[in-house]
Amino acid sequence: MRWKVHGERALYDTPWVRLRSLDVQQPDGARVDYTVVRLRDVAVAAAVDGERQVLMMWRHRFVTDTWAWELPMGLVEDGEEPARAASRELEEETGWRPGSLRELVYAEPAAGITDARHFVFRTDDARRIGAPTERNESDRLEWIPLSRLAGMITRREIVSSATLVGVMSLLLDISAAGG
Structure with missing residues (x-):
């Protein structure tokens, strides 16, 4: 139909x-x-380190008046590739630069009412290049052990749909890789 x-x-x-x-x-x-x-496309970056931790941001969303953990993300600019936007957002919001990115998952969060597209990328080789340059994004950054993510979702410490899709896909990706 x-x-x-x-x-x-x-x-x-x-x-x-x-x-x-x-x-x-x-x-x-x-x-x-x-x-x-x-809506404009959104690019998301999941930076994973060698200790099985993901870099997340603690932030306030004034529209819903909620505090929660999120992956670095932002709008894809006109003419910009989603992977480039994910790289740029990771660097601006956290001060970490990915060496390489691979697409982790693609999602359309509410396809019945919006044309929003979310592109989630994973990097395993990000390196710190300095302080975040975007000052309005988060109160703090933290490397969160992957083993804590399921509990954080249950406790509603992670509520953003783009972050939920990203961390759940990250957990599936880790599981599929055997560890």
């Missing part, structure tokens, strides 16, 4: 979010207006 889009009109635009009304035909033949949110 496939929906067909006959047209799209802008309802609201900012550099962060675009709200659109789509003229769609549903599989049963009905034509309806369907509101969607168009």
